[in-house]
Amino acid sequence: MSGIKRILVDMDGIIVDLYDRLVSIYNDLETHADGPRLSRDNVKAWKLEHFAPNLKVARRTMKHLDDPDFWLSLKPMSMMTLTALETWNECMDVHLVTSPWGGRSADAKIAWARQHLPFLKRDQITICSRKEIVHGDLLIDDKPATLRRYAEAWPVARLATIQYPYHCQGDSSDPVHRVPSHVQLFPSYSSPHRAWALLHEWVMENFQS
Numbered sequence: 301m302s303g304i305k306r307i308l309v310d311m312d313g314i315i316v317d318l319y320d321r322l323v324s325i326y327n328d329l330e331t332h333a334d335g336p337r338l339s340r341d342n343v344k345a346w347k348l349e350h351f352a353p354n355l356k357v358a359r360r361t362m363k364h365l366d367d368p369d370f371w372l373s374l375k376p377m378s379m380m381t382l383t384a385l386e387t388w389n390e391c392m393d394v395h396l397v398t399s400p401w402g403g404r405s406a407d408a409k410i411a412w413a414r415q416h417l418p419f420l421k422r423d424q425i426t427i428c429s430r431k432e433i434v435h436g437d438l439l440i441d442d443k444p445a446t447l448r449r450y451a452e453a454w455p456v457a458r459l460a461t462i463q464y465p466y467h468c469q470g471d472s473s474d475p476v477h478r479v480p481s482h483v484q485l486f487p488s489y490s491s492p493h494r495a496w497a498l499l500h501e502w503v504m505e506n507f508q509s
């Protein structure tokens with residue numbers, strides 16, 4: 301495998317559209333006629349509970365994550381996502397690296413990947429909470445804390461993410477949502493097809509053997 305670049309790709313928020321489903325469940329549960337609805341384009345914080353106006357409904361929404369069917373029901377971010385991953389897999393060492401949610405999501409995440417990404421072998425799917433224990437040339441992940449930890453563990457590794465409204469770089473006073481300054485941000489979550497097209501072009505330019 302020498303010379304072949306290893307690309308680590310997060311699932312939730314990068315390959316699968318987690319917030320689209322969360323926002324839809326939240327809006328269905330928000331039964332007050334005048335209760336403010338959420339838009340998938342306005343994800344202001346990494347945690348739903350931190351930007352949804354109704355905390356009680358947000359917590360009820362998050363309980364759905366304990367149901368394996370929730371994970372199976374998620375949509376790919378874009379058709380471009382699947383096309384890009386299949387193309388990368390022909391010339392790079394691609395691995396999905398995803399954190400489990402609770403005790404019942406891991407099997408569902410693997411089943412989702414086998415259904416939507418059948419070209420990946422089982423040993424290309426890693427379920428682990430601490431992604432910095434896996435070494436790659438590139439990590440694509442949306443969670444600021446994960447990007448920061450990875451940068452500390454592997455200073456030479458490249459980092460990228462689809463840009464969410466809450467991401468901030470530089471001398472930000474927001475320690476929760478700050479991402480390292482060398483993270484490549486691909487705009488944006490509100491245009492996932494475009495974000496994945498730009499990401500695909502950048503990965504092929506920089507990591508193809």
Ligand SMILES: [Mg+2]
Pocket residue numbers: 310311312313314441442443
């Ligand atoms: Mg994620």
